Amino acid sequence: MNSIYTLTPNTIVAGFHALSDPLRIQVLELLRSQELCVCDLCDHLGTSQSKLSFHLKTLKDAGLVRSRQEGRWIYYSLNLPQFVALEQYLAEFRRRSLMLPSPPCADAK
Structure with missing residues (x-):
């Protein structure tokens, strides 16, 4: 994988787990x-700081x-290289599926 980030099974699981919650997607x-900042995120999402801190x-x-x-404020931003690493991980499945022969059709006679 050509990425500055090395994906391990744990980082893959953590990445997709983090993407599995609607509030985290928001x-x-x-x-x-x-x-x-956290206060702006709380305002936009209408949620408490303690709940948002967990996410x-x-x-x-x-x-x-x-x-x-x-x-006293903590500001958050996207870490785009990690998204690219996860995207590259998924792209490997697409690339490999294009190399595999198609299974025979069950309806073929």
Whole structure:
């Protein structure tokens, strides 16, 4: 795999687990256009900071978001190289499926 990130089974599982929750997807959609602080994310999503912190930790542990502290605020942004690494992982399945012969059709006589 030609990526600066090495995917291990654990990072693959963490990445897809992080993508499996609707609230986390909403967070990623908000971060798609700009870096946001936790308070802005809470306002946009209408959720408590404690609930959001749990989801942000999951996204951060999966490497999908980055955080930086500025004063007392923590700002989050997408970690695009990790998305690329997961995308490359999935692309391998597509590439390999194109190399495999098609199974015989059950209706063929």
